[in-house]
Amino acid sequence: MKKTEADPPHPPSRPTTRLVTGGRDAAANHGFVNPPVYHASTVLYPTVADFIARRARYLYGRRGTPTSEALENALRELEGPACAGVALLPSGLAAISTALIALLGAGDHLLVTDSVYQPTRKFCDGVLKRYGITTTYYDPLIGSDIARLFQPNTRAVFVEAPGSLTFEVQDVPAIAQVAHARGALVLMDNTWASPLYFRAFDKGVDLAVQAATKYIGGHSDVMLGTVSANAATWQRLRDTVHALGLCAGPDDIYLALRGLRTLGVRLAQHHRSGLKIANWLAARPEIARVLHPALESCPGHAVWRRDFSGASGLFSIIFKPVPQAAVHAFVDELALFGIGVSWGGFESLAIPFDCAGARSATEWTPGRPAVRLHVGLEDVDDLIGDLERGFAALAAARG
Numbered sequence: 399m400k401k402t403e404a405d406p407p408h409p410p411s412r413p414t415t416r417l418v419t420g421g422r423d424a425a426a427n428h429g430f431v432n433p434p435v436y437h438a439s440t441v442l443y444p445t446v447a448d449f450i451a452r453r454a455r456y457l458y459g460r461r462g463t464p465t466s467e468a469l470e471n472a473l474r475e476l477e478g479p480a481c482a483g484v485a486l487l488p489s490g491l492a493a494i495s496t497a498l499i500a501l502l503g504a505g506d507h508l509l510v511t512d513s514v515y516q517p518t519r520k521f522c523d524g525v526l527k528r529y530g531i532t533t534t535y536y537d538p539l540i541g542s543d544i545a546r547l548f549q550p551n552t553r554a555v556f557v558e559a560p561g562s563l564t565f566e567v568q569d570v571p572a573i574a575q576v577a578h579a580r581g582a583l584v585l586m587d588n589t590w591a592s593p594l595y596f597r598a599f600d601k602g603v604d605l606a607v608q609a610a611t612k613y614i615g616g617h618s619d620v621m622l623g624t625v626s627a628n629a630a631t632w633q634r635l636r637d638t639v640h641a642l643g644l645c646a647g648p649d650d651i652y653l654a655l656r657g658l659r660t661l662g663v664r665l666a667q668h669h670r671s672g673l674k675i676a677n678w679l680a681a682r683p684e685i686a687r688v689l690h691p692a693l694e695s696c697p698g699h700a701v702w703r704r705d706f707s708g709a710s711g712l713f714s715i716i717f718k719p720v721p722q723a724a725v726h727a728f729v730d731e732l733a734l735f736g737i738g739v740s741w742g743g744f745e746s747l748a749i750p751f752d753c754a755g756a757r758s759a760t761e762w763t764p765g766r767p768a769v770r771l772h773v774g775l776e777d778v779d780d781l782i783g784d785l786e787r788g789f790a791a792l793a794a795a796r797g
């Protein structure tokens with residue numbers, strides 16, 4: 399048999415191989431390695447009888463195309479056999495809100511980590527509340543003690559590990575065990591580690607979200623979200639996506655599929671460079687603390703060592719007491735670290751942040767001023783040189 403006549407059978411493989419092989423169907427694409435970008439709404443049926451019986455592989459652009467299927471299949475293969483299906487949404491935040499809507503209804507109660515991505519909190523406190531769903535925030539380091547926060551109507555727990563900006567690593571298996579024992583489901587924002595470095599379904603997660611805008615896209619040129627579901631949640635997720643009429647643009651889907659193929663090598667480099675810079679920063683006299691899950695100084699580091707197989711390039715640093723203006727001078731001086739939200743692209747970024755007022759269940763104590771860094775794919779020694787110039791500007795501004 400020629401390799402292009404049918405999907406070549408793949409031997410069992412590791413996740414980094416599945417990144418390359420997943421979702422490919424050269425036979426359906428005239429032998430081309432990649433699928434075309436289908437810009438599509440109407441699908442034509444050969445006869446009225448076919449139309450009435452909906453006898454067609456594809457029904458309508460919103461309901462899927464060969465392009466969207468290729469990415470969904472690739473992600474499903476990457477997530478592993480417990481993944482029953484993947485939905486594509488127009489952004490990471492849309493993936494989070496859709497996953498929550500899929501599982502919850504009026505009168506339900508939800509538990510959410512206090513370290514959650516702020517717009518997720520806003521969605522819970524705004525839209526979900528308006529629809530009669532209540533949220534209780536919990537300490538990200540709570541572990542199995544989360545049992546005491548369950549109410550008779552608690553239907554779901556939302557975890558994010560590590561936490562946004564502050565990087566506490568949650569004990570997802572312990573939380574999932576408690577949740578499942580009480581009949582609740584577990585949703586996770588797994589964007590930081592991606593399915594490569596955190597195997598969400600093996601750790602008890604039922605719905606795993608990726609802001610594919612970040613590492614999967616990898617080039618700061620796409621907005622996309624994905625939700626991977628297990629057998630317990632897939633039907634509800636799929637029905638909700640269809641009912642809401644959600645779909646993602648074909649060019650964005652294609653760019654995410656293209657990014658996925660190189661996720662393994664990019665993440666490995668983000669891991670290496672990020673860790674080198676995190677250790678370098680930890681030894682600087684200006685820095686009080688580095689919040690990088692692979693460093694002992696990060697809350698939940700032992701859990702990271704147990705449950706994660708790598709780190710991405712995103713972490714935070716806490717300065718020793720210094721005027722905020724001096725930290726702004728530090729960031730302004732950086733030439734290779736741009737100033738901007740999002741992360742996961744090839745480029746380095748730095749933003750000042752302050753968690754005061756952002757928490758409701760815990761007090762965030764590491765202190766301030768704080769800066770979040772995304773270590774990109776530039777030469778790591780050039781990045782260190784850039785940071786050195788930043789520290790010189792900090793010293794000059796401090797006077």
Ligand SMILES: Cc1ncc(COP(=O)(O)O)c(C=O)c1O
Nearest residue numbers: 489490491515589609611622740
């Ligand atoms: C942890 C996390 N989850 C979700 C999102 C949302 O992704 P998007 O910007 O694609 O909506 C972000 C964006 O910054 C994020 O940092």
